[in-house]
Amino acid sequence: MPPRRIAVSMAFLLNGYVVGNWAPRIPGFKAGLGIDEAMLGLLILAFGVGSLVMMPLVGAAIARDGSQRVLRALTLCLAPCWLLITLAPALPVAFAGAFLFGGVIGGMDVAMNSNAVSVERSMRRAIMSSCHGFWSLGGLIGSATGGLLLGRLGGTAQSVVIVVACLALLALTWGAILHDRAPAQEERQPLRLPRQALPWILGAMALFCMIPEGSVLDWSALYLRSELGASVEVSGLAFAAFSATMAVMRFTGDPIRDRFGAVRTFRISALIAAAGLVTAGFAPAAPVAILGFAAAGLGIANLVPIAFSAAGNLPGLPPGVGISLVTFLGYSGMLFAPSLIGFVAAHVGLGPVFATLPLLYLAVFGLAHHARSADMGDAGH
CATH class of the missing domain: 1.20.1250.20 (MFS general substrate transporter like domains)
Structure with missing residues (x-):
């Protein structure tokens, strides 16, 4: 290496x-x-x-x-x-x-x-x-x-x-x-926010990807405990399974992107993440929900890294500017959205929330073609 x-x-x-x-x-x-x-x-x-x-x-x-x-x-x-x-x-x-x-x-x-x-x-x-x-x-x-x-x-x-x-x-x-x-x-370029739309689209994609990630971090254990009747020990396995599959997939994600390209990898990952969260949201019991969160981790793992690579390889935009914008928007969602989710969950429950979050991944599935610049860096352009 x-x-x-x-x-x-x-x-x-x-x-x-x-x-x-x-x-x-x-x-x-x-x-x-x-x-x-x-x-x-x-x-x-x-x-x-x-x-x-x-x-x-x-x-x-x-x-x-x-x-x-x-x-x-x-x-x-x-x-x-x-x-x-x-x-x-x-x-x-x-x-x-x-x-x-x-x-x-x-x-x-x-x-x-x-x-x-x-x-x-x-x-x-x-x-x-x-x-x-x-x-x-x-x-x-x-x-x-x-x-x-x-x-x-x-x-x-x-x-x-x-x-x-x-x-x-x-x-x-x-x-x-x-x-x-x-x-x-x-x-020598003056300091200003990007005027072209593509960096903002990639930022929105990162935002949509990281809102569910933050929600699993903050709410998965409570969901298993309060709505699926899991014990304290079992409830902690939701985020553990999510983190474990995410880590494994991140170490194997680069060859996958090199083989299939950024756009196709992004689309497949978004669908896997959406399917995992739907499974968790409609789970009849804690073990099924844990499996759903594990599948979501597999899908979510490579979405944000691809968005960052795409932002850092945008033509005519310094890498630091593109990445800082995408990072700012993405982490804003991870920081503030879980609080809003708590308010919504108080009225409808966490199950419906987790079952609805996949809509964000369907949105990024439709926007995935904007991540093609991630392959430009890999190709050396």
Whole structure:
């Protein structure tokens, strides 16, 4: 595997690892600050807002300087921002830490996806799905080991491990991150939102793909528990099955895209995702719903990576700008839509919600031809 591919894959792994470590840290974070669930919700919102604010700024920086320098800078900021939020002595510092931590995580997301597009171009083959697979693997490792470290050694030990991991991976990959400085004519372009429709269409496709993903994350366990009568242990298997099949498919998705092309892969994936969610929504019992969520993970796995590759290969648009727009719109859906779904579910139940979400995948099925630029990068154009 070429060093440039290893380097960008490790950036995805590190980002997922830190995010995975954050999840088991939240209860202790809440207790340490002495806050209630409502205030914790605002802190988590500050994390999301920080991500969304940083994404377009990072896109502009990449259009000017290329993704290598930006990715290095944000990776350097990862450990200090982790320490700022986890060691916050008071609520105002915690809010600042959450905003900055979210900004670095979201900005890194744009930078590493942009660098992955450049690596795809240089290798003339797809790598985006496996990069997202490394993110999923990092999240799995982080959540598993983070909880273990917290339980046995405490928060300080967890933070030391994270800082060491950040510095070690950065040192190992510093010289291998692909240099993709933007052309001079792109640097002189005025900073503005894209005027052509295609980047916005790809952003809408990412939005439609990530709304169901966020819904499974936030609501699948409650659906199995409250509407299908599953135990606490069984209810957690819904998202576990979804995550497992997604991770496996992301590591196998690049050869599939190389073989069948981005548009056909996108369409087939959308249909599989829709069928899985329909199965889950109409499931008569928890095991059937778990199988449905597992099938949905198989389908969803490659949709967003293809959308990102397509956005990074649009003619006449710097990769950082296209990816930042698609990332911003996609993660907006993942951040805010689950709250709206909770309101709807309170009136009609979660089963009908999961059975209706596939309509979004039918929409992206119809828009799939707009993702053909993902193959341009693979072909070296």
